[in-house]
Amino acid sequence: MSDKAKxxxxxxxxxDALALGPHWEYDPDALAARFGQVAGYVDPxxxxxxxxxxxxxxxxxGDQTLVLLRSLADRGGFDLDDFARQWRALFHxxxxxxxxxxxxxxxxxxxxxxPGNSGSNSADLAGASRVAPLVYALHRDLPALVExxxxxxxxxxxxxxxxxxxxxxxxxxxxxxxxxxxxEAMAMAAEGGxxxxxxxxxxxxxxxxxxxxxxxxxxxxxxxxxxDEAMPGVIHLLxxxxxxxxxxxxxxxxxxxxxxxxxxxxxxxxxAAQGPAAxxxxxxxxxxxxxxxxxxxxxxxxxAAV
Numbered sequence: 001m002s003d004k005a006k007x008x009x010x011x012x013x014x015x016d017a018l019a020l021g022p023h024w025e026y027d028p029d030a031l032a033a034r035f036g037q038v039a040g041y042v043d044p045x046x047x048x049x050x051x052x053x054x055x056x057x058x059x060x061x062g063d064q065t066l067v068l069l070r071s072l073a074d075r076g077g078f079d080l081d082d083f084a085r086q087w088r089a090l091f092h093x094x095x096x097x098x099x100x101x102x103x104x105x106x107x108x109x110x111x112x113x114x115p116g117n118s119g120s121n122s123a124d125l126a127g128a129s130r131v132a133p134l135v136y137a138l139h140r141d142l143p144a145l146v147e148x149x150x151x152x153x154x155x156x157x158x159x160x161x162x163x164x165x166x167x168x169x170x171x172x173x174x175x176x177x178x179x180x181x182x183x184e185a186m187a188m189a190a191e192g193g194x195x196x197x198x199x200x201x202x203x204x205x206x207x208x209x210x211x212x213x214x215x216x217x218x219x220x221x222x223x224x225x226x227x228d229e230a231m232p233g234v235i236h237l238l239x240x241x242x243x244x245x246x247x248x249x250x251x252x253x254x255x256x257x258x259x260x261x262x263x264x265x266x267x268x269x270x271x272a273a274q275g276p277a278a279x280x281x282x283x284x285x286x287x288x289x290x291x292x293x294x295x296x297x298x299x300x301x302x303x304a305a306v
Contacts, residue, residue: 004177004275005136006297009069011245011271012132013293014283015263016062017041019253023059024049026223028215028256038253039246041286049097056288059260060096061126066289066296068152069133073296076303078134078148084115084155101127105156116151119158125230127157128166129264132173135272137300139174146170146192160196161227167192168199169234169265176272182238183207185269197227206235214240214251223257230262237266245270245278 021042025031035042041055050059058066067090071083091098091106101122108118131149138145146167153166171189176182190199209217209232217236222229233255241248248266253259271279284290 002177004272005139006294007274007276007279008173008177008268008272009132009136009297010284010287010290010293011249011267011279012129012264013058013062013065013267013289014279014287015249015252015265015267016058016065016129016260017056017287017289018249018283019259019263020044020050020053020057020059021048021055022253022256023260024258025256028219028254031256032254037250039250040282053096054288056286058289060094060098060102061129061260061264062289063090063094063096064102064156065130065133065264066292068130069293069296069300072133072137073299073303076300076306077137078144078152080115080148080151080155083152084109084118087155099124099126101156115155117158119154119156121159122157123159123162123227124157124225125162125165125227125234125258125261125265126225127153127159127162128169128227129261131166131170132264132268135170135173135177135268136297137304139177142171142174145174159227161198164194164197164199165227165231168194168197169269172238173269173272176269180273182242182269182273185273186235186238197231202228202231203235205232207239209236210239212236212240215255218252218255218257218262223255225258225261230258234262234265237262238269241266241270242273245274246280246283 044050067086101120104120149170172185175185175188218233221232
């Protein structure tokens with residue numbers, strides 16, 4: 001697979017790991033006072049959501065995405081049942097934070113439902129953030145990519161706008177891999193047609209904010225996990241930092257709130273557009289899951305070549 005495709009996946013994980021320490025700090029002034037300018041990985045605060053994890057590790061969003069990547073490698077393609085099995089195993093005695101959508105999906109599984117009917121009704125952007133491994137594996141087959149993205153999102157977040165947002169970002173990353181700059185990639189992705197998600201409204205808001213300070217823009221849109229607040233913020237990051245991945249991921253963290261979900265999506269598209277030269281060596285070297293990610297990508301490539 002191309003170096004850009006590998007960078008797309010690694011940058012998505014990096015976007016999550018950079019946010020680990022200050023994740024869900026909603027006051028950007030307090031965040032800056034406590035952590036300074038977050039230009040690298042930092043340990044979570046002892047009283048934070050991810051206390052006990054170390055700098056360079058992933059949030060529970062990234063951990064789920066790594067499970068998806070490993071499932072793709074193990075099966076040589078997307079298998080919803082296998083992903084569901086490995087996802088449930090991840091959260092058996094999971095040592096980190098477990099969010100509401102995950103807890104609800106686990107309960108629904110326990111009631112006997114399969115992965116096609118296990119999703120919570122959560123409207124959190126996090127449900128759309130896991131898609132980089134699927135774009136890596138399926139970007140040459142758009143119908144298969146769309147189906148897989150929708151199925152894996154619905155497994156935990158059975159909310160129409162979240163499902164359609166996952167598709168939008170998968171299409172965007174696919175176009176970026178093909179050479180389109182982020183703004184053009186999003187415009188092409190928006191043509192996919194979405195019955196529930198107001199992609200056009202979100203896109204217009206994000207594009208119009210391109211000249212604004214990022215902390216202020218994301219604060220105006222909303223720093224929360226909710227899809228309606230978070231989507232314009234991701235779009236802002238993609239257009240403002242179309243040529244500067246490090247600055248985009250740093251400013252995403254400094255904006256506060258659910259920076260991990262935004263960072264995974266922004267990292268994915270910017271990594272696809274800008275390629276390996278855009279990723280600082282220190283970020284690659286400090287990413288705790290780097291070897292696991294690269295091994296899974298290599299295993300998938302080997303399986304897919306058979």
